[in-house]
Amino acid sequence: MRAIVITKPGGPEVLEWQEVPDPRPERGEVVIDVTASAVNRADVIQRLGFYDPPPGASPYPGLECSGVISEVGPDAVGFAVGDRVCALLSGGGYAERVAVPWEQVLPAPEGLSLTEAAGLPETVCTVWSNVFMTARLRRGETLLVHGGASGIGTTAIQIAKAFGSRVVVTVGSQEKAERCLELGADEAINYRTEDFAERVEADVILDIMGAKYLPGNVKALKTGGRLVVIGLQGGVKGELDLHMLTRKRAAVHGTTLRSRPAAEKGVVVRGVADNVWPLVSAGAVRPVVHAQVPMAEAAKAHEMLDSGEHVGKILLVG
């Protein structure tokens, strides 16, 4: 098969479409013939050499894909050759074929093309596991989402609105603010001109900035609030005001999805199938697709992500 290989750490030009060995299904795995994959910020960090795949994962980038099952390994449950699926991957989505534990595979949702379905697994699983499983966002509560126009942000807005929450986002431009409001956000704060911590009180915060936003996030939490840090775009070490945290009886969580074992990812994936897939089929949650790029030209897709002008997802079409 062919896959995108990171030939050395560096810019988008280090991504090359090369012949590589075909994946074989291990025990508990299925092989998917990939229809499409999608670009995530983590792929850029991997390309730059700062995010090695977890042990045993494919060396090729790509944390999600859609496609058709072409092989079923021993003890892989619930799927058959020919099934149309999408999957949460630990790597290897930028390829013609990928092997993945069956627990991380979802039936392709109704109401979307198989290509569009590639843009869902990573963001939907991230939002479900963090906002709903970890932070337990409830109907009527306020969710603050940093980077509302990102792949993660556009998904979080739609799911949280569908579950009856108030959603406030931060964005870096007026155009992105408008896109988030169109998606259902109740309020969009331009972080370049305003301090979010002066504008919003949130029950749950989904944070991608890490250290830079830690003081503001704790300030913005309501009593009993839950902050979940999933990205470190603003640095890894910050100062936590424990007095404010204890006074508010608030919690700070930090999580990553990629390094979790397949069984744990499986719990997230089943939660998505039960709770989010019906919303996708009903049209309440859809991937926001910024662009579709041929997979062999993944470097172009990375240039787009690096430019920061995108809203939602950039798909790689096989």
Ligand SMILES: NC(=O)c1ccc[n+]([C@@H]2O[C@H](COP(=O)([O-])OP(=O)(O)OC[C@H]3O[C@@H](n4cnc5c(N)ncnc54)[C@H](OP(=O)(O)O)[C@@H]3O)[C@@H](O)[C@H]2O)c1
């Ligand atoms: N822990 C996990 O398991 C996990 C899983 C998936 C993703 N993530 C993290 O989630 C983040 C988003 O991922 P993605 O793939 O959706 O990336 P993406 O589409 O490239 O989004 C990055 C976003 O960061 C925003 N941003 C930059 N500076 C900001 C600031 N000062 N304040 C608020 N927002 C700012 C940008 O918004 P503007 O253009 O509006 O500035 C952009 O929308 C990344 O940090 C990624 O590592 C973590």
